[in-house]
Amino acid sequence: MQKIYFKYLLLFILLFYFKPISFGQIQINLTGAWDFTIPNNDIFEAGLDFSGTYSSNANEVTVSITQQGFFANFFNYNWRVDIRKLDIDWHSDIQLYARRTGNGNPFFLYGNIIGGTSYQQLTTSNQIFFSGNRSRLDIPIQYEIRNVSVLIPAKTYETTIIYTVTEL
Amino acid sequence: MAFCFINLTISQAQVDQDQHDVMFTIPEIALLDIEPTSSTITLTLEAPIAGGAPVTVSTDGTDNSKWLNYSSSVSPSATTRNISAHITSGSVPSGISLKLQASAYTGIGAGVLGTPIGLITLNNSPQNIITGIGGAYTGDGSTNGHQLTFTLSLENYGLLDNDNSTTIEVTFTITD
Secondary structure, three states, rough: HHHHHHHHHHHHHHHOOOOOOOOOEEEEEEOEEEEOOOHHHHHHOOOOOOOEEEOOOOOOOEEEEEEEEEHHOOOEEEEEEEEEEEEEEEOOOOOOEEOOOOOEEEEOOOOOOEOOOOOOOOOOOOOOOOEEEOOEEEEEEEEEOOOOOEEEEEEEEEEEEEEEEEEO | HHHHHHHHHHHHOOOEEEEEEEEEEEOOOOEEEOOOOOOOOOOOOOOOOOOOOEEOHHHHHHHEEEEEEEEEEEOOOOOOOOEEEEEEOOOOOOOOOEEEEOOOOOOOEEOOOOEOOOOOOOOOOOOEEEEEOOOOOOOOOOEEEEEEEEEEEEHHHHOOOOOOOOOEEEEEEEEE
């Protein structure tokens, strides 16, 4: 009897430390978006340029890393989030940055999350944003736009931010 | 069991994507300012220094202490902007005229800065003094932008009226 309990305990421990890759499917879900207009009083004195740098709320977008299938979220697995932008109508002088402002919430068991806490400029190529292990919810993301000037034509610019999670 | 895990690890790429949009709007801006302040300037005709001598326009009849600063953000489809000037209060005493000239741009600004028209005679109708302003900023304060030179000019000696002082308000407008 003790042997059976030991086997189950061992299996339980193994599953919480190692997740069979066939079990579940990693998924990433974003909540929010950023729509920003420079306020009319940004230039407080004629002759000046725009202040040029604008930040979103610290949790403008939240990212959740989970497994498809509820029980798969209890397993331990490693993941990495890459980020890039896909310009719809963007100006090459406008720089877009992103950073992670918090750790989010563990799904059930605490895991790690590292990287991405400093602003990094987004390009059209994937770059590593942050990584971690175990399922994690509501990781807050903040954006910043820099290098804006009156020299750039006045209009609405649009880009798509693409997050890719890879189970490692 | 372990062999099974390794096989599945190689055969399945565990990747997922999600995305959202970022929208960023730069508004159209047109701001104009006179530096160092919008305070009054005084122009004076020189009284004759001897009987029979004419009234003259001396250095007191000219002022170049004012500068025009502007910030302009324009849409891609918009035409350039102009700055006009006209008298909005008071009138120039008879026999003389008030002329205005904006200098070429100088300063720490950047962009598509305007081009001065040249010397104009101010009246009650707006006249362009600077044209062709695109997305640009001049820099703030004196020595940035376009220096303004106001000058009194004798037009008809016979219409001069001694001791006819008056205050004139000149308004500058930046328009599309």
